[in-house]
Amino acid sequence: MENQLKNRFHFKVGTFDCLVINDGSIVGTAEMLFVNAPASELGQTIRAHGLKPDHLPSTWSCLLVKTADHLALIDTGLGSGQSAGGNLMPILADEGVAPTDIDTVILTHGHPDHIGGGVTESGEPAFPQATYFMGKDEWLYWTSEETLAQESEWMADFARRKLGPLTAVLQTVADGQEIVPGIRAVSAPGHTVGQTAVHMASDGEQLLFMADVALHPIHVEHPGWVSQMDANPAQTVQTRHKLFQWAVDHDALVLAYHFPPFPSLGRIIANGDGWEWQVID
Numbered sequence: 205m206e207n208q209l210k211n212r213f214h215f216k217v218g219t220f221d222c223l224v225i226n227d228g229s230i231v232g233t234a235e236m237l238f239v240n241a242p243a244s245e246l247g248q249t250i251r252a253h254g255l256k257p258d259h260l261p262s263t264w265s266c267l268l269v270k271t272a273d274h275l276a277l278i279d280t281g282l283g284s285g286q287s288a289g290g291n292l293m294p295i296l297a298d299e300g301v302a303p304t305d306i307d308t309v310i311l312t313h314g315h316p317d318h319i320g321g322g323v324t325e326s327g328e329p330a331f332p333q334a335t336y337f338m339g340k341d342e343w344l345y346w347t348s349e350e351t352l353a354q355e356s357e358w359m360a361d362f363a364r365r366k367l368g369p370l371t372a373v374l375q376t377v378a379d380g381q382e383i384v385p386g387i388r389a390v391s392a393p394g395h396t397v398g399q400t401a402v403h404m405a406s407d408g409e410q411l412l413f414m415a416d417v418a419l420h421p422i423h424v425e426h427p428g429w430v431s432q433m434d435a436n437p438a439q440t441v442q443t444r445h446k447l448f449q450w451a452v453d454h455d456a457l458v459l460a461y462h463f464p465p466f467p468s469l470g471r472i473i474a475n476g477d478g479w480e481w482q483v484i485d
Contacts, residue, residue, distance in 0.1 A: 212295050213467035217457065218406025220271050220386065223299065224459065224467035227264040227281025227321060228289030233257060237420050238429040240437070246429075249422060260420060264317050265461050265468035266292055267413055268301065269404065274384040275301070276308035277331065278402050278413050279461065283320030283366070292321045293330070306331045308384055311338045312392075312415035313399040314346035315433075316359065318461075319366045327369050337383050339391065340376035341398030343367070392417050392447060394440030395433065401447060403456075410456040417447055419462045421481040424448065424472055448472050448479045457484070 211226040234257035238246055250257050267278040282289030296303070309331050311319050324330050345351045346367055352360040367374075377383060377400065379391035392401040395416040402413035417440075418424060419431050427444040430437040451458050451472040460468050460481075469484045 211291055211466065212299070213469070215467075215469070216409075217269075217404055217411045218386075218409040220269050220404065220406045222270075222411075223268040224469065225266045225268065225281075225292055225295045226466045227266055227283075227292045227317075229264065229466075230262050230288060232260045232262050232420070234260065236433075237431045238422065238426070239432055241426065241429040249426065253422065261464045262419070262462045263464055263466045263468050264289060265459060265463075265466060266321075267459055268296070268306075269387065271384060271386055271406070274308050274387075275306050276310060276384060276387060277306050277334075278310045279312055279318045279415070280309065280321030280330070282317045283323070283325075283330075285325045286316075286320065289317065289320065303331050304333045306334050308387075309334045309336045310383060310387075310389075310400070310402055311336060311342075312401065312413070312461075313339075313342050313396040314363055314367065315396065315416070316362045316366070318415070320362070323366045323369050327365065329370060329373055334373070336370050336374040337377050337389070338374060339389065339398040339400040340378065341393070342396060342400065343374065343376050343398070345397045347371075390447070392443050394436050394438075394443045396435050410454055412447065412451050412456045412458045414447060414451075414458055414460045416461060417443055418460060421460075421463055421470075421483075424479050424481040425475065427479070452479065 213224040264281050269276045281292040284290040346363040377389040382388045390401040390403050392399045404411040434440040471482045472479050473482050
């Protein structure tokens with residue numbers, strides 16, 4: 205890995221050139237991230253990691269991938285016009301990447317910090333030459349007024365504004381479907397109804413873009429601890445077990461969207477009957 209800069213990080217997966225971009229940062233709490241953790245065990249774990257329960261930093265790590273024939277962006281951050289976020293477009297410009305250069309945009313799920321940068325404040329697709337992709341169940345959930353009624357008005361309005369304009373340019377994808385050569389969708393429900401992780405393979409190397417399967421490194425060693433944001437906790441845990449073990453079995457590099465420190469890259473390694481997160485230096 206090379207050229208680590210603030211809010212951006214260049215690396216390669218096989219022949220693919222990759223750039224992690226941090227659209228912004230927030231601070232979470234143990235109460236928000238580990239709602240079902242036993243209090244005494246949680247406190248001990250937080251202390252063992254040298255953390256404070258009311259100050260758990262989080263990244264928004266989007267990924268730009270240049271393959272032989274495509275330039276793909278995985279997740280778009282919160283976007284501009286919000287109180288946080290909005291770093292994606294300025295960093296792309298600074299890297300010499302124009303919005304029209306990107307031909308593929310993959311949205312892992314419908315939460316604002318993943319879809320916000322995909323549409324401009326004026327309501328146009330931010331990447332006008334791109335085909336957008338999202339899991340079918342996820343797309344149907346966030347574009348149906350019946351299901352949006354289950355969300356807060358702010359979340360529902362955000363989805364209408366940031367997904368509605370993509371209707372003509374978005375294709376839904378199924379588990380295992382190849383989006384462009386070397387990049388495929390991986391079903392990862394639980395955090396949301398139809399979240400999609402992304403698997404990338406090139407020249408014998410692999411990367412799993414884990415999206416929000418886990419929100420903090422502590423979730424890797426305690427996969428049963430879920431967050432306030434996980435729509436289906438039991439399914440979240442099931443998906444974690446499946447993808448964590450897959451990452452171990454394939455020695456895959458993992459990008460976990462919210463994991464500090466930036467650039468949110470590491471490996472999941474076996475630890476007894478469970479797993480732990482190993483940061484890539």
